Amino acid sequence: MxxxxxxxxxxxxxxxxxxxxxxxxxxxxxxxxxxxxxxxxxxxxxxxxxxxxxxxxxxxxxxxxxxxxxxxxxxxxxxxxxxxxxxxxxxxSYIGLMDLAMATGAIRWAQAELVHASDSFALNGFDKLPTHTYNPFSKERGEVVGVYVVVKTSDGDYLTETMSIDDVNSIRDRSSAWKAFVEKGTKCPWSTDPGEMGKKTCVKRAYKYWPKTERLEEAIHYLNTEGGEGLPQTSNNKPVQSSELSDTWIGLALHAETSAALSDVWIKGTAAMREAKDLAGHARFKVEVGKRGEALKAAAAPIEGELVEVEDGTAN
Structure with a gap:
């Protein structure tokens, strides 16, 4: 030894x-x-x-x-x-990801919390602090029903991301670590620390809304590739949820960010996204992007898969 x-x-x-x-x-x-x-x-x-x-x-x-x-x-x-x-x-860990974002100046602070069935929780908009009240000492808060991450940007804005426990478990079920646990009983973070992994999953989704820094991008890329924690991609042959729709359009905006010719897409698109509290809001975001059709087409070329179309506030 x-x-x-x-x-x-x-x-x-x-x-x-x-x-x-x-x-x-x-x-x-x-x-x-x-x-x-x-x-x-x-x-x-x-x-x-x-x-x-x-x-x-x-x-x-x-x-x-x-x-x-x-x-x-x-x-x-x-x-x-x-x-x-x-x-x-x-x-x-999710703490490490949030620490990276704060250390690089992307955000001022961040908090990730689980929501239990007996808690009182209200989402007041993506750009506002949520309302979450509960007795931290209670032994009867019920099962976990969701998770959220809220951050404060360097500009003083609040950004909130939520995920239901079903969304979290959907991602968990597609991970190799969880599959090995189910098939062979091999312990993994999903089996030993499900709450921490739920927060981490939400942070990885939420960071797409945060100001970008190279180190944070590198950390997420590492986790999704060598770390074996890649988030599932939106399928082209099934309906998507509103949260998946957000990911699709934010991903498009990030591609646009890399081009100087499309800087206004990022600025105006991000502003519209912060106001998108429902699918109709996502449709308005699409309009902002659509105004720059030819340039957008060039920027979107590397994106794999088809983009989700939004009409009249509903997803096809």
Missing amino acids: SNDIATISQDIYNTRDSFGAVLTDRSLNFEREAEFAIQTISGNAYSLKIALQNRQSVINAVTNIAAIGISLNPAKKQAYLVPRDGKICLDI
């Missing part, structure tokens, strides 16, 4: 140069992060086994800590090294 730990420790310390080459947050210290990584892997027999079987994954995970700018410090609860799909992966 000691030889195994020594092997993995050497692999981790050998990443010093690559860690420094991609470091995005100078407050991170290689020595401390290396120790956190060694403690995490050596403290779990299964993690150590996977690390030895796939040593390159350990190197990749530690390097990603620097590239994304997130810490393994257990006191911060931002990120963890976990065994998944035969490799060691860097897993970023």
Whole structure:
């Protein structure tokens, strides 16, 4: 066992140069992060086994800590090294994602909360604080029925995103980790910490509305690719829910953001989106985008799949 730990420790310390080459947050210290990584892997027999079987994954995970700018410090609860799909992966918590957004100036603060059946909850618009009242000490709040994330932007605006528990579970059911738990009983974050994963899922959806920063984009991209947490894409052959509709149009706006010629699409489209409290609002958002038809067509070309059409406030 000691030889195994020594092997993995050497692999981790050998990443010093690559860690420094991609470091995005100078407050991170290689020595401390290396120790956190060694403690995490050596403290779990299964993690150590996977690390030895796939040593390159350990190197990749530690390097990603620097590239994304997130810490393994257990006191911060931002990120963890976990065994998944035969490799060691860097897993970023919902707290880590919100901390990244705040550290990069995208938002001033963020809060993610679960809503229980006995709670009193009211959504007052996407651009306002929701009303959520409950007894935090009650043992009879009922089952979880949803989750929400509210942030305050650097401009002082509030942005709120909500998801029902059915929407969260739909995404959970399509994850490889959950499928392995159902089929083989293999523990995963969805089985051990469902509340935390629900918040994380909502944060990953909500960030599409937030001002963009490279580090946050990198973290989300990592989770959706190497991290194996990709959100399901809207299907072209089935009706979509209003929340999916939001994702489609926001995704379109993000493509537009990358083009200087379409900067007004982003500005006016975002303003319209903040007012879109229903499907009719989404239709108005479409109008804002549609005014720039030819330029929009060029910007939307890379987007896979067909866009959802909205007419008279209903989705076909």
